[in-house]
Amino acid sequence: MTLGPRANVSGELAKPPFFLYGNVVNITKDAWSEISGFLSGVRPEFINSQLFSALMRREGYLHNLPTERRHVVVPKSPMTIEDAVPSTRHYWPTWDTRKHIGSVTSEVAGIEQLCEMLGKTIKDSRGLLSEEKRAQILHQCKMANLIWIGQDRLGPLQPNQMERILGYPSNHTNLFGLNPPDRIAAMKYAFQTDTIAYLLSVLKDIYPDGLRVLSIYSGVGGAEIALHRLGIPLKCVVSVEESDVNRKILKRWWAKTEQSGVLRQLNGIWKLKTDALEDLFKEFGGFDLVVGGNYSSYRGGTTVNATMGMDSSKYFEYVRVLQRVRSMQHFYK
Missing domain, CATH: 3.40.50 (Rossmann fold)
Structure with a gap:
């Protein structure tokens, strides 16, 4: 190698x-x-x-x-997002070709609203999501490290999932009083x-x-x-x-x-x-x-x-x- x-x-x-x-x-x-x-x-x-x-x-x-x-x-350590978060494979659409995350992002402002907005966009398309909309959603997913947590539902990577990707023990950063964004x-x-x-x-x-x-x-x-x-x-x-x-x-x-x-x-x-x-x-x-x-x-x-x-x-x-x-x-x- x-x-x-x-x-x-x-x-x-x-x-x-x-x-x-x-x-x-x-x-x-x-x-x-x-x-x-x-x-x-x-x-x-x-x-x-x-x-x-x-x-x-x-x-x-x-x-x-x-x-x-x-x-x-x-x-x-897991070699793909799917390896790190096996449950996501049930909801991952074929048009989302991501296998890896591109960074360890800790930005949390407005993340819930973003996930809700993207989910609404997907549902409103009734299975006919345009190439342009797909590209926009993928861009947001890459920027915020969003993964599929349900049918047409997105959510941020959780600390234990990030630990797995980075090769750390489970709950390595789970200190009392430390919230998920701080752990990330x-x-x-x-x-x-x-x-x-x-x-x-x-x-x-x-x-x-x-x-x-x-x-x-x-x-x-x-x-x-x-x-x-x-x-x-x-x-x-x-x-x-x-x-x-x-x-x-x-x-x-x-x-x-x-x-x-x-x-x-x-x-x-x-x-x-x-x-x-x-x-x-x-x-x-x-x-x-x-x-x-x-x-x-x-x-x-x-x-x-x-x-x-x-x-x-x-x-x-x-x-x-x-x-x-x-x-x-x-x-x-």
Whole structure:
């Protein structure tokens, strides 16, 4: 399976600690060149998550991981919407050719009214829906992630269905007091775990006894869950995540899966100054993997740099910490 260009990594850059920064936001080629330049010129590897799931999303990864002997994680996540939501097949019209969702949308304003309006349009057509009307309905379905929940009835994807598509455990985001729109919002920039697991799968043979992970902008724990699904023990995870909701989600997953390692949670990357990193190195002996992704709040908000299309300041903080970790690693071998 050829998914993208081989990472241009060699020499010292190819040595541990390994790093991976995943961006699931659609940014320009120039923006990729700019962020690549801050990470030793490593070229991004692009993957479409539809190769692994029912989500069709172009993702880019900057990493120094080996590319040989990758493998998919099993069991696999659903590959189509119908696989993820089997009940919908009874109502899905033949003219709706969608197999994948195109994004993780958290927009809820007016969604009930939209579904009612579309349903009325279909019923009023009495089975004679024009090509133009079909195209309009499909456009709305794609934009709002609507699926067929009854005869001529549409509704939004529910959080547990989105979790299934993204490769997370059932009810992973189901915290007390968190409503469905907020649960979807928490997953807006989350990793699709089958996709990132494919890249991380090479670590299983390299670290059979487990990994020490520094996870920056952990979100709802996509990288941690991917490693767990691969069967790689987590010796320790130092997780940096500002969202209190996301931290609670990860902490609850850690307890539910009875991880034997240590979970250390920090509520801001500003806490990772040199002295704090030195203390972590003394405690854990260093890190084997520094993983990071798009920064966001649990509401799905992100600070966007107009020229880069993503939160560049948070990315630069990731690079700062990574460079410091790699330079310190030589003293803790």
